[in-house]
Amino acid sequence: MAVEVRMPTILRKYTSGAKAVEGSGSTVREVIEDLDQRHPGVRGAVVTDGGELHRFINMYLNDEDIRFLGSLETPVSDGDVISILPAVAGG
Amino acid sequence: MRADDILGAIGNTPLVGLPTFGPGSDVKILAKLEGHNPTGSMKDRIALRMIQEAEASGALTPNKIVLEPTSGNTGISLSMICRRKGYRLVCVMPDNVSTERIQLLEMFGTEIVHSPAARGSNGAVALAKEMAADTKYFMPYQYGNEANPRAHYDGTAAEIVRDCPEVDVFVAGLGTGGTLMGCGRRIREHNPNAQIVAAEPEYGELVYGLRNLDEGFIPEIIDMTVMTRRIKVGTEDALRRTRQLVEQEGIFAGISSGAALHVAVRVAEKLSKGTIVVLLPDGGWKYLSTGAYGGDFAAAVKRLEGMLWA
Numbered sequence: 253m254a255v256e257v258r259m260p261t262i263l264r265k266y267t268s269g270a271k272a273v274e275g276s277g278s279t280v281r282e283v284i285e286d287l288d289q290r291h292p293g294v295r296g297a298v299v300t301d302g303g304e305l306h307r308f309i310n311m312y313l314n315d316e317d318i319r320f321l322g323s324l325e326t327p328v329s330d331g332d333v334i335s336i337l338p339a340v341a342g343g
Numbered sequence: 344m345r346a347d348d349i350l351g352a353i354g355n356t357p358l359v360g361l362p363t364f365g366p367g368s369d370v371k372i373l374a375k376l377e378g379h380n381p382t383g384s385m386k387d388r389i390a391l392r393m394i395q396e397a398e399a400s401g402a403l404t405p406n407k408i409v410l411e412p413t414s415g416n417t418g419i420s421l422s423m424i425c426r427r428k429g430y431r432l433v434c435v436m437p438d439n440v441s442t443e444r445i446q447l448l449e450m451f452g453t454e455i456v457h458s459p460a461a462r463g464s465n466g467a468v469a470l471a472k473e474m475a476a477d478t479k480y481f482m483p484y485q486y487g488n489e490a491n492p493r494a495h496y497d498g499t500a501a502e503i504v505r506d507c508p509e510v511d512v513f514v515a516g517l518g519t520g521g522t523l524m525g526c527g528r529r530i531r532e533h534n535p536n537a538q539i540v541a542a543e544p545e546y547g548e549l550v551y552g553l554r555n556l557d558e559g560f561i562p563e564i565i566d567m568t569v570m571t572r573r574i575k576v577g578t579e580d581a582l583r584r585t586r587q588l589v590e591q592e593g594i595f596a597g598i599s600s601g602a603a604l605h606v607a608v609r610v611a612e613k614l615s616k617g618t619i620v621v622l623l624p625d626g627g628w629k630y631l632s633t634g635a636y637g638g639d640f641a642a643a644v645k646r647l648e649g650m651l652w653a
Contacts, residue, residue, distance in 0.1 A: 315576075339559040340463060
């Protein structure tokens, strides 16, 4: 499955400045693993050593927060878009 | 409605149908108009509750200065309440908030400490926490104060289940999380199958800046298990819905209201039957200088992109 992954400014140092990169896999975790092959450092920035999504990272699959879907095991389909955003205070 | 003073006029806001947004007669969307509070936002509710609880516990005494990190509405509400009650107030906010907000604070006599825009609202929180080490300050701290969700549990949500006992879905923006926590808990007690949906603002890139991910921030009062879904909304969708609210319903609301409505409409499209209550946190007055409500749409989106519009 080919998936577009949109990177926040802070993570573009791993993607040679690219705002969006392509990854493949059948789950969000597999896409991140795949990205890390070509853009080393991406996985470490968004996934903890314990294999969980980093606390201060929000990841969205087509606008839906993956924490309320299946977290990193959420299945992805061809043409999906994953967006990575840092947690920001509001109010 | 008669009240002893302005603080007695907080809450009891209207819940109105949005007939042009319901996809069919079996799916209804109702909007809770929080812009009807005295300073024009739902933050009046939480600011009052935080001050009242602190007075009752003795944490806030007349010799203390109230200090709060806020990107706007909470500061305006605290300003009004502190003016009424006679407290000095200092607000810490990023440089890039709208000019009306600053004018409103100054009008009430509030002192403003600016934190660098590049570090966003997280920077304002960090700076206020440093300042609060000085015991002359009392910091209500909306992000970690349970009086914030309690104001919604006892107020906003009680009004919603009273006025709309058939509520199936509740949608609100996610900022401190106070609205979603307080309303979510009460509405799920009332209807255990209710969906509690968060609308998360997705700002322009400038707002997220280059800050270190380890400096990230999640308000202490947020319990993720209260929510059932979270959907992000970009500036363009938020502004489009904000303009539609005026054009289709005659409702003049702020940009985060458009974001919440966008999520409500998306949820509605997938429902065959049900009632959705969406909370519109403020009126549009404070956003007029951004040109959000008229003129070229794309240009307005571009201007808003760099701001904290929620």
